[in-house]
Amino acid sequence: MSTAPSGPVGTAGTAPVADGGSGGGGRPPGLTRRQRLSTWDFRLSPYLYVSPFFLLFALVGLFPLVYTAYVSVHEWNLIGGQGDFVGLENFRSVFEDRYFWNSLRNTFSIFLLSSVPQILIALGLAALLDSQLRARTLWRMGVLVPYVVAPVAVALIFGNLFGDRYGLINEGLQAIGLSPIRWHVDTLPSHFAIATMVNWRWTGYNALILLAAMQAIPRDLYESAAIDGANRIRQFISITVPMLRPTIIFVVITSTIGGLQIFAEPRLFDSAGLGGSDRQYQTVTMYLWELGWRVRNLGTAAAVAWILFLIIVIFALVNLYLTRRIATAGGRR
Numbered sequence: 001m002s003t004a005p006s007g008p009v010g011t012a013g014t015a016p017v018a019d020g021g022s023g024g025g026g027r028p029p030g031l032t033r034r035q036r037l038s039t040w041d042f043r044l045s046p047y048l049y050v051s052p053f054f055l056l057f058a059l060v061g062l063f064p065l066v067y068t069a070y071v072s073v074h075e076w077n078l079i080g081g082q083g084d085f086v087g088l089e090n091f092r093s094v095f096e097d098r099y100f101w102n103s104l105r106n107t108f109s110i111f112l113l114s115s116v117p118q119i120l121i122a123l124g125l126a127a128l129l130d131s132q133l134r135a136r137t138l139w140r141m142g143v144l145v146p147y148v149v150a151p152v153a154v155a156l157i158f159g160n161l162f163g164d165r166y167g168l169i170n171e172g173l174q175a176i177g178l179s180p181i182r183w184h185v186d187t188l189p190s191h192f193a194i195a196t197m198v199n200w201r202w203t204g205y206n207a208l209i210l211l212a213a214m215q216a217i218p219r220d221l222y223e224s225a226a227i228d229g230a231n232r233i234r235q236f237i238s239i240t241v242p243m244l245r246p247t248i249i250f251v252v253i254t255s256t257i258g259g260l261q262i263f264a265e266p267r268l269f270d271s272a273g274l275g276g277s278d279r280q281y282q283t284v285t286m287y288l289w290e291l292g293w294r295v296r297n298l299g300t301a302a303a304v305a306w307i308l309f310l311i312i313v314i315f316a317l318v319n320l321y322l323t324r325r326i327a328t329a330g331g332r333r
Contacts, residue, residue, distance in 0.1 A: 065309070068302045068305050068306060069302070069306060071298055071299055071302040072090055072091070072299060072302035072303040072305070072306050073085060073086060073087055073088070073090070073299075074086060074299055075299050076297075076298040076299040076302070077296055077297065077298065077299075078292070078293070078296035078297075078298055079296060083299075086299070090299045090300045090302070090303035091303045091306075091307070093300055093303075094300060094303050094304055094307060099279055099282070099287060100284075100287060100304070102279055102282065103275070103279065103282045103283055103284045103286065103287040104284055104311075106187075106191065106266075106275070106279075106280070106281055106282055106283055107260060107262065107283045107284045107285075109187075109188075109191045110191050110194050110195050110198070110259070110262060110266070110281070110283065111256075111259035111260055111262070113191055113192060113195035114194075114195035114198040114199055114202075114259055114262075115252075115255040115256065115259045117195075117199060118198070118199045118202055118203050118206060118255060119206065119248070119251055119252060119255060121199070121203050121207075122203050122204075122206035122207040122209075122210055122251070123207075123210055123241075123244075123248075125143065125203065125204070125207040126207045126208075126210035126211040126214055127214070127236055127240065129143070129207065129211050130211055130214045130215065140208065140211065142204075143203075143204030143207055143208065144204050144205065144208060145204070146200050146201045146202075146203075146204055147201060147202065147204055147205040149201070151201070151264035151265065151268060152268060154197055154200070154201055154265070154268075155197070155264075155265065155268035155269065158193065158196065158197045158200075159268075159269070162183040162184075162193040162196075163183070164180070164182055164183055164184050164185065165180075167180075167183065169181070169183075170183075184269070184270055184276065185276070185277070185280075186280070187280040187281070190269070190276060190280055190281040191281060193269070194262075194265050194266050194269055194281060197265045197269075198259070198262065198265055201265075202255075202258070206251050206255065209247065209250070209251060210244060210247055210248070210251065213243075213244050213246075213247035214240060214244065217239070217240065217243045217244075221239050221243075222235055222239060225238070225239060245323070248323070249319075249320065249323040249324070252319050252323060253316050253319055253320060256312070256315050256316055256319055257312055257316065260284070260308065260311065260312050260315065261285055261308070261312070262283050262285065263283065263285040263286060263289070266281050266282065266283050266286055267286055267289075269281065273286075274286070274290065275287075284304065284307075284308050284311075285308070287304060288301050288304040288305055288308070289301075291304060
């Protein structure tokens, strides 16, 4: 004859399940060490994956930005080093210098002559590359060739094209009885020549970005539009452009940032590298370079760098506001 167990008996006649020493309450048993490590790995892995970029940005981006602000409020010479604290005196001297305003005007002029046609041409070029072309991969690779060419090589090529005396364009003009253009002397022709160099180098790059966005547009939208009788131009205006608004905003902002920081093309446009005999195509970055490495006044150069930074931020915010307003108005229509 069997005897009853000595321990406590549950309501169903069986022994209750142990609660793992939790003192009752029915809580699940604690996680093992392996499970805790797996949970922390799930939570921390995304941050560890993106941390190299932010660490590198803090080292080569954020720290120089903060340090430049510190330099801009001190007397700072390239040879003598740090001097006295001068507050906003460096900024005042920049605003009183006529060469700064001249360089700012030149920067805006070259920016408008390059960025606006660049985006329009890139949009049309992307539409052509998105069509049924033979050897499409070859054409798409070909538009990126100017982007990988070194700026020095670009300057040499366009230097022969826009030469004042022996340039190909002036020789062509003289052949048909027209007067040659002084590309390196007159202000507007020099801005046009530099903008042409910028457009040649960056249009293909922006076209590939827009092409990638075009290929994500559902093709059934074009098929429905074709059934309704819309031609290719109407499809491009009514379907392609509205669907590309986020990408166009991105391209506009990046072109604005790059256009206001232009340096290599005007720097290499002549042998002296000062922006012309009367600084007629000297940009803000060239003015900054002249202050830092020729005048050796790093405090004033740092002030120019911060002024340019604020100008770029303002332009980027204005561009973002306008493009979003246009996109919202288009969506309402």
